[in-house]
Amino acid sequence: MKNPVQHFDDLKHHYRSHRFIVLLAGLIFILLAQPISELMGQHGVLIQVLYILLIFLTVYGLSDNKQHMLLGLVLGIPSLTLNIIGMAWPSATIDVWNIGLLILFNLYVIAQLFQRVLLHTRAVSMDVLNGVASIYLLMGITWALLYMFIEVMQPGSIGFSNSKDAIVSWSTMIYYSFTALTTLGFGxxxxxxxxxxxxxxIEASIGVLYLAITIARLDKLYDRRS
Structure with a gap:
């Protein structure tokens, strides 16, 4: 019979073998849950907390040493704390710091994912493809955070073409960001x-370049395996 330590090690190994599908599923859930929570009249703070916890889980899955884990915690814990404080005492100052820290946290995770999924990968697998898709979604979310940061600092930087007074929500920023990232075209x-x-x-250019570089890299890995 396995002891608790062995059970934990088995669970950790199982998670690290499927970490990218967990991340991808979590990101899709959060992207869908945010606008639904806004339609229900909620501010979506709980969704933001869940998002940070998901990224924490990703950092844990990617960290091969204590230094990487420590850096992820240093970037993530303050943002999680500010989210919780913001639920009790809403403040524009807290929002600015929270968004700024989240941007840094996301950039760190994207860099780790890019290194692990594209630079150090030796073969194409379903987990690698899930990681590639996760990077793309994280890029869109990170750009949305940047736009929200600018909007908080300078209101009116992004708006509706048919109304100057409409409030730009977080889900609107997500919509705007992925419109740019996918070069869908603004409306x-x-x-x-x-x-x-x-x-x-810049975001549209990065989106196109990322897809081109990723396809070229995966194609090279597939040819090498063949």
């Missing part, structure tokens, strides 16, 4: 100043 939500316009151009 009802548009950039309102030079900074957000050039950032949209």
């Amino acid at each position: 009802d939500v548009v950039p309102q100043n030079a900074l957000t316009r050039i950032l949209a151009v």
Whole structure:
């Protein structure tokens, strides 16, 4: 009969073997849950907390040493704390710091994922493909955070083409970000100043380059296996 330590080690090994499908499923759930919570009149703070916990879990799955884990905790714990504080005492200052820390946290996770999924991978697998898709979704979320940061600092930077007074919500920023990332083309939500316009151009360029680089890398790995 296995002792608790062995059970934990088995669970940890099983999770690390399927970490990217867990991340991908979690990201899709959060992207769907956020607008639903807004439609129900909720602010979605709980969704943000769940998102941070999901990223924490990802950091744990990616960390091969204590230094990586420690850096992830240093970036993630303050953001989680600010989210909880923001639930009790809403404040624009807290929002700015929280969004800024989340951007740094996301960038760290994306860098770790990119290194693990594309640079160090030796064969194409379903877990690798899940990791590639997770990076893409995290890129869109990170850009949405950047746009929200700008909107908080300078209201009116992003708005609706048919209304100047409508409130730009978090789900709207997600919609706007993925519109740029996928080069879908702007419609009802548009950039309102030079900074957000050039950032949209940069995001669209990064989205196209990421897909091109990823396809080339995976194709090379597939040919090597063949």
